[in-house]
Amino acid sequence: MDSVEVPEVVVLRLPLYVRALSQLMSESAEVVSSQQLGSLLQMTPAQIRKDLSYFGRFGKQGRGYNVRFLLNELQEILGLDREWRACLVGVGRLGRAIINYPGFHRDNFRIVAAFDGDQSQVGNKIGAFDVQPMSELSETVCDKKITIGIVAVPAQQAQNVINELVENNIKGILNYAPVAANVPMNIVIRNIDPVLSLQSMTFYLRHLT
Amino acid sequence: MDSVEVPEVVVLRLPLYVRALSQLMSESAEVVSSQQLGSLLQMTPAQIRKDLSYFGRFGKQGRGYNVRFLLNELQEILGLDREWRACLVGVGRLGRAIINYPGFHRDNFRIVAAFDGDQSQVGNKIGAFDVQPMSELSETVCDKKITIGIVAVPAQQAQNVINELVENNIKGILNYAPVAANVPMNIVIRNIDPVLSLQSMTFYLRHLT
């Protein structure tokens, strides 16, 4: 219940459980043990049980967890039982790819507006909607009940864009720009940075060939 | 030196240091303290010093770290002092976006081949090269000295594709498919999954509106 004392690492793992449970649902599994879930996700059963125990007692001793029930509970805990609306900032190649990526939509994250600081992009049609100028951010965020901003601008502009988003009432930021952006403590930011992933990977590969 | 006992969290942070140092270089900074680096990256100076101490003594007491020198050392530690070649598997929308993403190339990661299991994609031109059938994987990996595989296929096919990559001598995998893939212990895998990021974000946002 008291989300303040749930370790962040635990929260980061909950979506993995949601995904595994969704898969089990689609396979018509009715019950799953922490053991099975663990081997599906390559984690120890103890960790799964401990993680879940932060939020309640969802299992039955001797049996395991009801798949549908646990999935529902976790979705509610994560706030996934509703639609989330996001705006995209930056409609270059990356931004366009993000808009067209069907994965967000499938999981109830809807991109409902697109902005760009570049005048030459403004007014262009991208998918279903027009690219808007940043000056319309405030109004659109309010009108369309947007809570999440997706940042797909060049590194140099990212911090400014993020500042603008925060000033205009955006609460969560998914940042694709390769920068360690600064945000106020009450804002949640997540960075997507494949180059960083590769650069830590090569540490382990460097002695090959 | 002995990379086995460097904690993985530390390795994951090194690329952040590399990036910050690159930026400092471009601003012609010559020296930087753990303090300054920390405020740039929002980390404690102690953590930075401790992280670096796993690999050597790079700083000068009373002064700090020479930017160029530290950058070079870290790049060498991470194996970034050479080019890494990767192949892409899956040339759908996501795959095409990945090929066109200039960020990899800028940091010396080169995508040098593209594959797709779908016959109708094979032979199409994507950027500079032809889409190849999976049957040519083995030969191409060998000929072009590819060590990294980038997976951009639908979730359902991902594990199979990853298995094929591993069987064909790929040592590192950057996986964009939303699955918890299984790989042998000697293979390094990194997952890029923006939906997971959003789903853990909403935990903190769920009580808004």
Add this chain to the structure above:
DNA sequence: ATCTGTGAAATGATTCACAGCC
């Protein structure tokens, strides 16, 4: 017999705090 939920123990990561050097 099987599996959860959970305190306690063990392990791991971060931060402190200071000696030593510039």
Add this chain to the structure above:
DNA sequence: GGCTGTGAATCATTTCACAGAT
């Protein structure tokens, strides 16, 4: 005065191991 490098202390996370439920 300022800063690094690092043991020691603190704090966080994972794993163990078992009582209790089915």
